[in-house]
Amino acid sequence: MYRDFANFIHTNKDLLLSRWMEEMTAQADPAILLVTSDLLYEDTSREFLDLIVANVLGSKDGSFNEKLDDFAQKVVDLGWSVHFVTKGLRNFGLIVYTEMKKQGVFNMANADDDAYYHFENWLSAMYSVVVNAYADSWEKTVSVQKTALQELSAPLLPIFDGISVMPLIGTIDTERAKLIMENLLIGVVKHRSDVVLIDITGVPIVDTMVAHHIIQASDAVRLVGCQAMLVGIRPEIAQTIVNLGIELDQVITTSTMKKGMEKALAMTHREIVEKEE
Incomplete structure (x- = not known):
């Protein structure tokens, strides 16, 4: 079932990306859009979709964790808050599920509540992986900044x-x-x-x-x-x-x-x- 979700995202990447960016742009903090160009915003969003697919299908070269860490650090460096990231995950999940129902991916043999149960489990697992990576990158960034501030806070x-x-x-x-x-x-x-x-x-x-x-x-x-x-x-x-x-x-x-x-x-x-x- 999870592989079906990933294949669907991979096949409909451009459509999902377009709708997701429209949704997040409308809800984004103006400060985020001010420091992030449209091209960078789109590239970052597309990179996230690729990570989702790689997480479920499995990265052939085993570099998923490294790519996820790099992505999380990139998001932190861009100044995207954890609230914005988690809201993006929720919105993305809703867009994917709505489009899958619209295209009839969930056949009549599966009840809607059963399909939604599997989808929620998949989304929760993905949510946990991304948020944990973001938290780790944020802690590292804060630690480095704290050390730098300490070095500058009392110079002789x-x-x-x-x-x-x-x-x-x-x-x-x-x-x-x-x-x-x-x-x-x-x-x-x-x-x-x-x-x-x-x-x-x-x-x-x-x-x-x-x-x-x-x-x-x-x-x-x-x-x-x-x-x-x-x-x-x-x-x-x-x-x-x-x-x-x-x-x-x-x-x-x-x-x-x-x-x-x-x-x-x-x-x-x-x-x-x-x-x-």
Whole structure:
């Protein structure tokens, strides 16, 4: 029975593809259509139909799983959501079943409910295979992106001999604070920094937890012979720190990176002077 479904799809591929694309285009998120050309949209849909047929009939070279993984990764890279993919599977199944009934593929010897039962079993199996492959590809993509974001979330940049800067942007949670601490300690030792400027200009909220992590980071770098400086303290941040009763006595603070850099240069017995023409 399942082979009959696959043969029907293979024989009526163009008809099914046309109707399926019309249906999905009408229901697609405009953002998906905006980033996907008509040709790419059609090629991806046709590739999916070929995979369905290969799944049931069996790939002669045994490469079905590899092709399915490649297809799933392609869909993820295109930005198609799992909702759009699952909706596409349901719509495709309905279109196939409707067309099979219309062409009289289900003969009178089989009751409609029995035929539909077999069709549902086939569709469920296919649904499971595709969704699992999509989920695996999505998890891999998220994992790679998370690693990349972590590497960029707390960089330590050497500016001058003995002076480094760590610009922080966005919310700081416990996991990111741990990464900041690690990168800070490794960086100041690697670059032999005497002063490190922690720039929180891009941090929207400095609460008790964030301040606590900053104090810990300052204490840690002091143990390896480096002085930490907190720069980019905006007026609202200063007010929050005072209202929370957070003590930053052991941390040098400035309102801007410029002032912080001037202090850092002075601490390392240097200064910026204008060159006379």
